[in-house]
Amino acid sequence: MTFTLAIVGRPNVGKSTLFNRLVGRRLALVDDQPGVTRDLREGDARLNDLRFTVIDTAGLEDATDDSLPGRMRRLTERAVEMADACLFLIDGRAGVLPTDEIFAEILRKKNAHVILAANKAEGKAADGGVIEAWSLGLGEPIRLSAEHGEGMGELAEALAPLVKEAAEKAEATAPEVDVDVSDDDDMDASARPITKQRPLQVAVIGRPNAGKSTLINKLLGEDRLLTGPEAGITRDSISVAFDWAGTPTRIFDTAGMRKKAKVQEKLEKLSVADGLRAVKFAEVVVVLLDAAIPFEQQDLRIADLAEREGRAVVIAVNKWDVEEDKNEKIRLLRDSFERLLPQLRGAPLVTISAKTGKNLDRLHAAVLKAHDIWNRRVTTAKLNGWLGEMVSAHPPPAPGGRRIKLRYMTQAKTRPPAFVVMCSHPDKLPESYSRYLINGLRDTFDMPGTPIRLYMRDQGDKNPYKNRTKSTPSRLRKHLGKGRADE
Template sequence: MVTIAIIGRPNVGKSTLFNRLVGKRLALVDDRPGVTRDRRSGDATLMDLEFEIVDTAGLEEAGAETLEGRMRAQTEAAIATADLALFMIDAKAGLNPQDLAFADLMRRTAAKVVLVANKAEAKGAESGFIDAYSLGLGEPIGISAEHGVGMAELRDAIVEALGDAVLDHAGDDESADADSDPAFAQEEEEPAYDPTKPLRIAIVGRPNAGKSTLINRFIGEDRMLTGPEAGITRDSISVEWEWRGRKIKLFDTAGLRRKARIQEKLEKLSVADALRAIKFAEVVVVVLDVTIPFERQDLSIVDLVVREGRAPVIAFNKWDLVEDRQAVLADLREKTGRLLPQARGIRAVTVSGETGEGLDRLMRAIAETHEIWNSRVSTAKLNQWLERMVGHHPPPAVAGRRVTIKYITQVKSRPPTFMLSTTRPEALGVAYTRYLINGLRDSFGLLGVPIRLGLRKPDNPYAAKAKRRS
């Protein structure tokens, strides 16, 4: 598939055009410049054309070691790998020295370029549109990314630049990929576990825990922007990868801080994007900084993952910084069991995103947890188990009346979800429900994944007759 990158200085509307072409609000959009930092790709459709579109950070003049310099390096990598670059300017604001400098960069490095003048519908944009000719990148295409104006002209310019390379993919009638994006995807329940099926993994944690560094080490390239600054990642960025022949989609997410500390609108958008990634993922790796593990926010994130019904795995990152490893490991094991009772048996692995240590162990833990998350238990085995559990510890009597449990069945997996039929659901009690959940976990090996147990009252076959008599 043809790859097209959107390039330009900050705040010219690149992410708005990206969202329009993919048909979803995937990229964060805000009035302030410099919102986008990492490269983000998506499957785009423009009338009869289909291609991969890449949103990039705004080009800025900065030193290589600064955050802006590292953002620029990511954008230059996108230019180098794209078949076509859409160089975007703001027709309303007009040209500035940055546009002139980066137009020269495009002429030297981009394979092919289409000049796009955004906000062309705005009052006073005519002068900026005319000035765009001076960039020497051909005739500008006037569009409004926000309102969808000029999309037909943009389509024609792309076809003229790429010819058959883009037309070869036009009109394909393929169903949408289930691994699209967390904001809009629908989860489908599988009847049986398939160890070869693509796996969706979200990497979450507090700011500066090393999530992006971990993903870069996984895929073997500097795909995610990293650095000592906290909160670099803003969008939830997905990358494709393979592990032992199995296709993996990894989601890097913004650092999750305590809700009380989130004040800015942009951070709220970033957190909402991270929460959508958690809901879309199958396995969620919670990255903890091993030098300061089990902060209150770490525990809240694990609890959130469990409540969402995702399969959690803990990665104790920065293991290369630990000296007395045996003592620290024993302490981590004790605290994991004590502080996370709602995810008893959760798999926890020590890793180093900096050196790559422990990554294969982490992937094995992810695969094992995913298989358990997909577990199914036959109704016959469940009811044999239930008979033993009730015989060993009968349900409590409430107001002199004992609660009768009829049967249990598993209604779904992902996560394992069970329905218990009982004469008095309201009287069963939290303690007895927890007793049954712990029994399910231990008896059927459902360790480290959420278990949901619903209660229902069996239908009374004589209720309708009694109602008619009355």
């Protein structure tokens, strides 16, 4: 997609509602209170026959200092400069406010293509506001209702020539590739079409103010996400695609997760739910800890959540640049990790500094290794040879004097690795023996840290009399019945 549209306007004029309608999904958080959106969120929009990229932005406020509203405004102005066109939304019911006039002047200077729209314009209550919009000097306003889908046709008509112009410009500047495809067998490998590699999905999660947005900005090499000393700045789960040291990656920044008892406001509940969805979509989850207060109770819950969802996990300890006694600290970290998170035994533990960029190359290597292990497959022959050795070294228990037999083992799936063991009386096999087998799988087949699923299944004996109750055979019953009849 070559055309980019940025939706801008004051807080609470309906930008995120319109963004969700254009992308066809509820991606952006929507709430009645103003200032919900803080970061830039991109999405693939569809409007009639048009396909383009749309950017949801923070509400423009009259602040230019280093306060949170001021930083949000600078981020929005940056999106305006990047976009091919801007859709300037006003509230049709509220009419034109003094701040709308200020921002209209700013937009004229920063972007050549500005489309004016009056949102919430359903009904007669917005007639006055739509007429007032002419005074902004941005041409005829489009009458919209993002919530009800009204005015989408008029918006498509206004965008169509701009999208076409951007497509023609991109086609004219695209490099020509002269490839002879007359004989595919003789085609040089370098001239063959290149299949686009699916990006690695990485989610960064952690407690508020652990440095998640700062880390992603450092990886991107630009201030793409809003950061600051305030805890809980990030609200939406924002995904950004980039090239991470040669690896196509889509990384998710999530809202800080506090204890459930402390999450009271509806907006924070929506933010946390959005972060949980990001974990489910991710392949590798980076659990970011604060070096000053690592492995708090909430950190353990967050790491356990990633493991229960079956994601590959990397533990990253941030703010390492301010630690003084690093040798003693790393020893304490490793001891705490092994003691408090035994379910992630062997997972990578990387110390980093999101502020200075220290050890981010090690983080990249740890993420790739965790992803590789998460996709690992072991042949059935190796598994059954290993199972025989494990059973010989430590036989399963014999409840009621009958030994449980482990007959056969295979790998059912990857992502995460899941194994099935066919055995007798699976319901009587204790959890401790399953843990013994899982730890053996980790050590023997080099699968540290990744979640492993082990399922015990009854082999399903085909004996037709297995589940029958003891009773008189049918032929004997007939014989006995005949004998009584003869008597």
